[in-house]
Amino acid sequence: SQKIEQNSEALNIQEGKTATLTCNYTNYSPAYLQWYRQDPGRGPVFLLLIRENEKEKRKERLKVTFDTTLKQSLFHITASQPADSATYLCARISGGYNKLIFGAGTRLAVHP
Amino acid sequence: GAGVSQSPSNKVTEKGKDVELRCDPISGHTALYWYRQSLGQGLEFLIYFQGNSAPDKSGLPSDRFSAERTGGSVSTLTIQRTQQEDSAVYLCASSSGQRTGELFFGEGSRLTVL
Numbered sequence: 001s002q003k004i005e006q007n008s009e010a011l012n013i014q015e016g017k018t019a020t021l022t023c024n025y026t027n028y029s030p031a032y033l034q035w036y037r038q039d040p041g042r043g044p045v046f047l048l049l050i051r052e053n054e055k056e057k058r059k060e061r062l063k064v065t066f067d068t069t070l071k072q073s074l075f076h077i078t079a080s081q082p083a084d085s086a087t088y089l090c091a092r093i094s095g096g097y098n099k100l101i102f103g104a105g106t107r108l109a110v111h112p
Numbered sequence: 113g114a115g116v117s118q119s120p121s122n123k124v125t126e127k128g129k130d131v132e133l134r135c136d137p138i139s140g141h142t143a144l145y146w147y148r149q150s151l152g153q154g155l156e157f158l159i160y161f162q163g164n165s166a167p168d169k170s171g172l173p174s175d176r177f178s179a180e181r182t183g184g185s186v187s188t189l190t191i192q193r194t195q196q197e198d199s200a201v202y203l204c205a206s207s208s209g210q211r212t213g214e215l216f217f218g219e220g221s222r223l224t225v226l
Contacts, residue, residue, distance in 0.1 A: 034215075041219075042219060043205070043218055044217050049212055089154065094157075095170075098160075098207070098211060102147070102154050102157075103154055
């Protein structure tokens with residue numbers, strides 16, 4: 001079965017630095033990957049989608065890459081701010097038409 | 113409302129009781145998902161409805177869990193004979209049903225089984 005793994009340890013960085021989060025998957029490459037942000041006590045919020053044939057996608061200070069050779073997606077936040085502190089989740093389709101499964105998420109803490 | 117609405121937001125129940133959790137998806141969204149999130153954990157897929165197709169129930173942890181979606185809109189997740197390990201936040205999400213459609217999540221129903 002398909003699995004999706006994220007570093008469960010929290011990532012602590014200084015304000016202004018670039019945060020890089022990793023998402024690894026198993027078995028075949030999905031047609032796309034999605035990234036979500038989750039704040040404590042809230043539901044996840046969609047951030048970005050990257051397709052299998054796209055190597056990189058950008059949205060404001062966010063950048064996502066998709067490497068089908070490494071079976072990995074990297075999520076970057078440039079010029080990080082304390083307001084970026086949250087848990088970031090990676091998701092892929094697994095079986096089914098649009099059945100999405102999620103990684104455990106990586107908690108990011110940006111310190112002033 | 114404009115977003116996904118879940119109720120109740122909090123539910124405390126005694127072990128062995130049945131509970132029902134409700135989800136009102138965004139109007140027009142054909143896909144509806146239920147996930148479970150235990151404290152400090154990721155999202156565990158439970159069940160997925162897509163239009164009139166048979167639901168994908170592959171994530172339901174036991175036969176005590178069931179879900180239905182009436183009229184292609186509102187969904188109810190039912191947990192029978194609740195156990196303490198059922199304590200978690202139950203999240204509902206809906207999407208347009210398109211191949212790459214993003215999921216819109218509700219704020220979740222926090223279930224505590226004493």
